[in-house]
Amino acid sequence: MKSGAEGSELLSLIQSLYPNRDVIALHEPVFRGNEEKYLLDCLKTTLVSTIGPYVSEFEKHIANFTGSKFAIATMNGTSALHMALMLAGVERDDEVLTQGLTFVATANAISYCHAKPVFLDSDLSNLGLSLSALQIFLQENTEVRDNGFCYNKMTNRRIKACVPMHVFGHAVEIDAIAEICAKNNIELVEDAAEALGSYYKGRHLGTFGKIGIFSFNGNKIVTTGGGGMIITDDPALAKLAKHLTTTAKVPHSWNFSHDQVGYNYRLPNINAALGCAQMEKLGEFIRNKQETAAVYREFCLKKGFNFIDEPVHCRSNFWLCSLRLPDKASLEEFLEKANAQKIMARPLWNLMSELPAFKGCQNDGLKNAKYLRDRVVSLPSGVR
Ligand SMILES: *Cc1c(COP(=O)(O)O)cnc(C)c1O
Secondary structure (H helix, E strand, O other), X not given: OOOOHHHHXXXXXXXXXXXXXXOEOOOOOOOOOOHHHHHHHXXXXXXXXXXXXXXXXXXHHXXXXXXXXXXEEEOOHHHHHHHHHHHOOOOOXXXXXXXXXXXXXHHHHHHHOOOXXXXXXXXXXXXXXXXXXXXXXXHHHEEEOOOOOEXXXXXXXXEEEEEOEOHHHOOOOHHHHHHHHHHXXXXXXXXXXXXXXXEEOOEEOOOOOOEEEEEXXXXXXOOOOOOEEEEEOOHHHHHXXXXXXXXXXXXXXXXXXXXXXXXXXXXXXXXXXHHHHHXXXXXXXXXXXXXXXXXXXXXXXXXXXXXXXXXXXXEOOOOOEEEEOOOHHHHHHHHHXXXXXXXXXXXXXXXXXXXXXXXXXXEOXXXXXXXXXXXXXXXXXXXX
């Protein structure tokens, strides 16, 4: 933005999209369906906690919607990701490939397994894990050894899994990523936390690898207050996921027996009730957000902004609409201006490799990730 005039016009456009608000949130939930009814039902039946019919109903909603055979609800997306990595067989001192530009939960979940994240570069058009960065890293730094596993030649650690994250609902080149993971015996776990309602070549995101996860945090496209979901087509993994997320309790009418260290990661019924009501509206939400994206797209085209559009082969849920400004100074200027007007425009995340917890982890230079971090801004994108 040379003059900032276009920036001011953009802020006026945002105000016209989200009128009569003190603060324009980045993404706020809307409850215009059966939310109240289902929540009251939980109170009346006293089934507010881990037992209740809404949990399995919500799981069915997600399995049907995504075309996945199984869905296991968890208390948040981070716990879903932790569980997914455990189920993928990630163990202490393994390495897990992911992108340097992601929400911190992706890297945290890897750490919960006592594994080490390796941070790879981003794709300039889809903002997620770069296919070519992955190819180059594997080619230059790794080898598949006699035991069939892929090893990092420098650290001598096993590379057990790869976790691409679909940023803002835009798909990474997931079919090609799945293919090279399979070739190198690396388990693919999709962090599809932001991508409920997004497709790549007609197939729902989260279904390309062994396991995928979603988040239903308050700012996601569907919310349960807090919540998450593991999806898989593997019946044994699904069974184990359910077992481990419910304290590894051996089924019995009254005995408390647990056959291993389990986790209390199960989604409460009251949260699932909210999720069931939200899922009835998901189709409407997606259409509404695609309309909002179309407004931003058209404005950007006219005013010379770089709108981050759906990548090729992707049908995006446009969880967050974003654009790429020419440089860091423009980004800072726009963020200042927007937030002074109580419009919650937001930058991308800090690079994982620059956070204290992950400073020592290997990365590939993250050239595109740095470029994007300094330029991309997300705009208010909630359902209107
Ligand atoms: C929201 C989100 C998660 C999970 O978040 P929770 O708040 O734990 O549900 C994980 N990864 C990404 C990329 C996310 O955006």
